Amino acid sequence: MQIGSLGIKIGMTQIFDVEKNVAIPVTLIKVGPSIVTHIKTKEKDGYDAIQLGFGFIVNNGESTYTKTNKPEKGHLQRSNVSSCSYLCEYKVPNLEQYSIGQIIDVNIFENGQFVDVIGKTIGKGFCGTVKRYNFGRGPMSHGSKNHRAPGSIGAGSTPGRVYPGKRMAGRKGGIQATIKNLQIIKIHSEESIVAVHGAIPGKSGNIVNLIPSFRNKRTS
Template identity: 50%
Template sequence: MAVGILGTKLGMTQVFDETGKAIPVTVIQAGPCPITQVKTPETDGYSALQIGFGETKVKALSKPELGHLAKSNSAPLRHLIELRLDKPPTDYELGQALKADLFEAGQLVDVIGTSIGKGFAGYQKRHNFKRGPMAHGSKNHRAPGSTGAGTTPGRVYPGKRMAGQMGNEQVTIRKLIVVRVDVDRNLILIKGAVPGKPGALVQIMPAKKVGR
């Protein structure tokens, strides 16, 4: 039963394959992630694992949070997530640590992270709108153009693509290839870029869609 893992994006580098071809990779510090709660249909109505990542100070957590982590003999953890499962988790137990050896080279994975925030951005940068005429008399270089009809409906429809906050949102990149796994140092090298800046929290899951 395949589950995911939490990690920290360390940055990007390159490695070389057997033919000498350079492969751009993202290095992720994956785990160890202790299992802090095991949910079953009998106790919670569904199957899931709760895992944690990133130790923090005791004073950063509340007493209920510390009491919850004490049940699995876990250190104070900064992040907790829940992984839904299709069937009861018989292969995992409370307090077990999930490490980088969950994955292997050549495997396809989905990576979930928070994209880099770019602040308030305009139409061209945010939505790839075309510019207006650049002639001397034009006053519509980077303006939005029409945002809708006049009397009817007399308003701008929700979801209209306009200028605004760009980035800083959850992004999932699907079907990335695991190039290398360093079990001793809990490092996973994934081909290409993943969301977020160095130091950002990422979640690695076995790919859900493996077809073309």
């Protein structure tokens, strides 16, 4: 499995393909740079993986970061980093090509590659059953009091309770979601921006995780 990277969703736009005469909807993602903060081995940890830090500040001997506690500072000390916003692990088959403090940038991806994008969906807050589950509404006239009410939620004496998992009003969105097999249309190496085909979870400014898709093996 190839290593992935964390990034920030910038927003959506479109790229025009002159040859095919079509407009391709794309999402712009600012990828990396990330730094290798830890290397896990099968002998010590049970599996081979590397840990990447995103949103890091290099330690210059004077700067301090109040939100980083002492255990975190000790963990990041080996990679010469004073603070880090996010940490993420990636399982890799070969650890020899990675070292502590190595910088991982957007160049690990290439044009035409397929990736899976993991992010948190936009939160909708507390919603009723009509918006949350697309329930139908009741009559809107003739004195009806049941417009958007959920209706009955169970039987009477038997079973005498509401079954778990009943679809009712509640919190909508704000959960982790994965969009698979999105193709990289264009890479802007100078600004570390990747344009992937289609939409990804979350709003602009959200942190997202790009992982190479298994579709690359099937197409290669």
